[in-house]
Amino acid sequence: MKASKAIIKCLEKENVDILFGYPGGAVLPLYEALRESDIKHVLVRNEQSLVHYASGYAREKNRTGVCIATSGPGATNTITGIATAYLDSIPIVIITGQVNTELIGTDAFQEADIKGATEPFTKHNYLVKNAEDIPRIIKEAFFIANSGRKGPVLVDIPRNVQEAEITFKYPEKVDILGYKPTFKGHAGQIKRIINKIKASKKPVIYAGGGIILADARTELREFAEMTGIPVINSLMGIGGMSQESTLYAGIVGSHGYQYSNEIIARTDLLITIGARMSNRAAAGFSKLNPNIEFIHIDIDPAEIGKNVEFTLPIVGDAKLILQALIEKDLHMDFSQWLEEIEEIRNIYPVSLEMQPGCIKMNPKEIINELSLEMKDDSCLVADVGQNQIWSALYFKVFGERKFITSGGLGTMAYSLPAAAGMKMANPERQVVNVMGDGSFQMCLGELAVVRENNIGIKIILINNTKLGMVRGLQHDCYGKDNYFGVDLEFQVNFVKLAEAYSIKGYEVEDMESFRKVLHEVLENDEPCLIQCNVDPNFRTF
Amino acid sequence: MKRYVLSLLVENNSGVLSRIAGLFARRCFNIDSLTVGTTEDETLSRMTIVVIGDEQILEQIKKQLNKLIEVIKVIELTPNESISRELVFIKVKADNSTRSNIIEISNIFRANIVDVAHDSLILELTGGPDKIGAFMKLMEPFGVLEFIRSGATGLQRGSTVLNETK
Ligand SMILES: Cc1ncc(C[n+]2csc(CCOP(=O)(O)OP(=O)(O)O)c2C)c(N)n1
Numbered sequence: 127m128k129a130s131k132a133i134i135k136c137l138e139k140e141n142v143d144i145l146f147g148y149p150g151g152a153v154l155p156l157y158e159a160l161r162e163s164d165i166k167h168v169l170v171r172n173e174q175s176l177v178h179y180a181s182g183y184a185r186e187k188n189r190t191g192v193c194i195a196t197s198g199p200g201a202t203n204t205i206t207g208i209a210t211a212y213l214d215s216i217p218i219v220i221i222t223g224q225v226n227t228e229l230i231g232t233d234a235f236q237e238a239d240i241k242g243a244t245e246p247f248t249k250h251n252y253l254v255k256n257a258e259d260i261p262r263i264i265k266e267a268f269f270i271a272n273s274g275r276k277g278p279v280l281v282d283i284p285r286n287v288q289e290a291e292i293t294f295k296y297p298e299k300v301d302i303l304g305y306k307p308t309f310k311g312h313a314g315q316i317k318r319i320i321n322k323i324k325a326s327k328k329p330v331i332y333a334g335g336g337i338i339l340a341d342a343r344t345e346l347r348e349f350a351e352m353t354g355i356p357v358i359n360s361l362m363g364i365g366g367m368s369q370e371s372t373l374y375a376g377i378v379g380s381h382g383y384q385y386s387n388e389i390i391a392r393t394d395l396l397i398t399i400g401a402r403m404s405n406r407a408a409a410g411f412s413k414l415n416p417n418i419e420f421i422h423i424d425i426d427p428a429e430i431g432k433n434v435e436f437t438l439p440i441v442g443d444a445k446l447i448l449q450a451l452i453e454k455d456l457h458m459d460f461s462q463w464l465e466e467i468e469e470i471r472n473i474y475p476v477s478l479e480m481q482p483g484c485i486k487m488n489p490k491e492i493i494n495e496l497s498l499e500m501k502d503d504s505c506l507v508a509d510v511g512q513n514q515i516w517s518a519l520y521f522k523v524f525g526e527r528k529f530i531t532s533g534g535l536g537t538m539a540y541s542l543p544a545a546a547g548m549k550m551a552n553p554e555r556q557v558v559n560v561m562g563d564g565s566f567q568m569c570l571g572e573l574a575v576v577r578e579n580n581i582g583i584k585i586i587l588i589n590n591t592k593l594g595m596v597r598g599l600q601h602d603c604y605g606k607d608n609y610f611g612v613d614l615e616f617q618v619n620f621v622k623l624a625e626a627y628s629i630k631g632y633e634v635e636d637m638e639s640f641r642k643v644l645h646e647v648l649e650n651d652e653p654c655l656i657q658c659n660v661d662p663n664f665r666t667f
Numbered sequence: 668m669k670r671y672v673l674s675l676l677v678e679n680n681s682g683v684l685s686r687i688a689g690l691f692a693r694r695c696f697n698i699d700s701l702t703v704g705t706t707e708d709e710t711l712s713r714m715t716i717v718v719i720g721d722e723q724i725l726e727q728i729k730k731q732l733n734k735l736i737e738v739i740k741v742i743e744l745t746p747n748e749s750i751s752r753e754l755v756f757i758k759v760k761a762d763n764s765t766r767s768n769i770i771e772i773s774n775i776f777r778a779n780i781v782d783v784a785h786d787s788l789i790l791e792l793t794g795g796p797d798k799i800g801a802f803m804k805l806m807e808p809f810g811v812l813e814f815i816r817s818g819a820t821g822l823q824r825g826s827t828v829l830n831e832t833k
Binding site: 241242245246249250253270302303304305426427428431432435 | 677678682685686689693723726727730731733734735736737738739740
């Protein structure tokens with residue numbers, strides 16, 4: 127069998143139903159094989175968005191997303207997407223074409239060392255030199271991407287290798303000497319965790335994206351409710367704990383709620399599950415609270431002790447460890463602590479107030495309105511910038527709702543392709559995409575994909591004609607009115623732009639019109655864009 | 668800051684060296700020396716890496732190395748439970764007045780003379796960092812023209828082996 131055909135066969139064996147791609151010379155054989163396959167191919171408009179589509183798909187299905195790009199510029203265009211997926215631990219397999227093996231190293235046309243370039247932010251990557259290795263390598267790539275600490279895996283395949291003849295046999299099992307992730311938590315450590323909780327007066331669970339990746343939401347809630355321990359989320363952890371629960375205690379970090387940070391300042395035991403204690407979220411923990419004791423539960427041993435020294439580490443899968451903890455049947459009474467938390471909440475209330483002196487729309491209210499109107503099993507996909515913070519803070523996630531965003535790398539223009547990828551993975555889900563006018567202009571070509579494939583996402587464009595987040599930082603760092611290079615001066619007519627892609631566009635400048643439009647568009651499953659005009663001086667907090 | 672010697676068993680793939688070197692550079696770990704060579708199993712290579720750091724950095728280095736798919740095993744070669752040596756070639760100035768002096772010192776250190784010219788000698792010495800350091804110091808007054816140190820390479824003492832699949 128032609129190796130190119132074998133590659134597609136491997137993807138079929140991995141139950142790939144959709145893949146995102148952008149062709150070129152070095153993947154011609156692969157596209158020819160794809161032509162004869164039942165896998166749906168989605169032609170994106172820029173490889174910059176390619177991996178984000180697959181990321182949205184993966185985060186919806188909890189399965190590995192797949193994409194294909196050609197050699198050279200095609201491959202290098204995917205780099206930001208790969209790094210984005212790497213920092214958020216999203217399972218993705220990226221297949222790139224490469225120049226013929228005999229040309230490698232000669233600076234041939236469209237040759238780029240994508241394996242070397244992506245080494246720092248792939249979980250693993252391969253350059254296939256021998257076509258017979260293809261089935262094993264693809265099997266390994268899928269296994270590595272979606273097990274242990276998940277992440278992107280790149281497979282670079284030279285064109286002549288794609289054209290070789292091989293005997294196809296898909297391996298049943300994977301056996302990689304150097305890759306044996308730990309899933310089950312150490313029984314002794316489980317016991318020690320229980321003892322630590324028993325000795326604690328003010329424990330808090332700090333739950334990160336690992337809860338969602340491990341599909342451990344039910345277990346987290348059960349454990350929290352059983353023990354009566356409140357739960358705080360990181361940005362990536364949003365949705366891991368139902369925000370309807372009385373034990374939900376907000377979002378922490380430099381962009382979290384003030385009350386949540388205050389809770390951290392008063393806890394005596396922080397039980398971290400599937401969060402990597404990044405500088406943005408957790409740098410201040412020890413400073414906020416020098417007496418804090420840490421438990422760290424993570425699938426990746428290297429995360430433990432990397433940023434914070436931990437008193438009690440346990441390596442394993444969050445779901446399995448939570449199950450083991452639940453089995454211990456620990457019932458505690460932390461009512462006094464919960465009362466204190468209630469008081470803290472009252473001291474630092476979350477407010478939707480309009481910023482005095484600002485005109486046009488209140489972005490906090492926009493997100494709040496989405497929260498009220500969107501379905502209980504909908505998803506909000508937030509971009510990066512002020513819009514991300516507003517989305518994170520004012521969209522309530524409960525039931526089957528989801529919230530996804532680029533947390534680790536903070537990649538602008540993540541949200542539109544990710545929302546589209548998610549909606550394609552599950553057309554039943556209502557998907558709303560909140561972005562800034564800056565981010566939108568980085569990826570607007572993807573509107574064609576949205577239209578072409580009838581992807582019914584709703585784009586809420588928070589239009590402040592500025593790179594709002596950076597502008598705010600300039601204000602904070604260098605003083606009032608010391609802005610530079612953050613004006614998106616030319617006011618694009620986004621409504622007309624949407625219409626150019628046959629996507630319905632609306633422009634609103636007050637809440638009442640917004641409510642009306644939103645109500646109307648949430649009734650149908652058509653893509654649309656709502657341009658919401660917001661005062662450029664509206665500050666993040 | 669201390670000096671630690673790590674012994675690694677890795678898959679013998681092209682690119683694995685770049686992956687490991689890249690990891691050290693990216694994470695700002697200090698590498699003192701790195702040697703790679705073949706093993707009894709041709710699909711595997713063994714590396715000896717000398718790193719400078721403290722206990723916490725060492726822990727992170729080991730964990731980050733272990734995360735690399737092609738790294739099969741990482742252990743620390745502690746001075747008591749392992750042996751490690753490096754090799755050095757030193758080219759020193761030597762004329763009729765100094766040559767015998769140099770040879771005498773070399774004999775005490777069991778260094779070999781591997782090249783003789785009318786105005787220089789190349790000496791070869793194996794040993795730990797202390798022995799090599801002491802020897803180099805003694806050679807300095809004669810005029811060291813150039814030298815190359817191989818970096819440490821080592822094994823655990825006793826019958827335990829890194830490759831447990833054996
Ligand atoms: C690809 C990329 N480039 C630059 C940045 C730095 N950055 C962070 S937020 C931001 C402003 C985003 O502006 P906009 O999309 O209009 O959103 P707003 O902050 O106004 O809501 C920028 C430039 C980034 N995060 N990602």
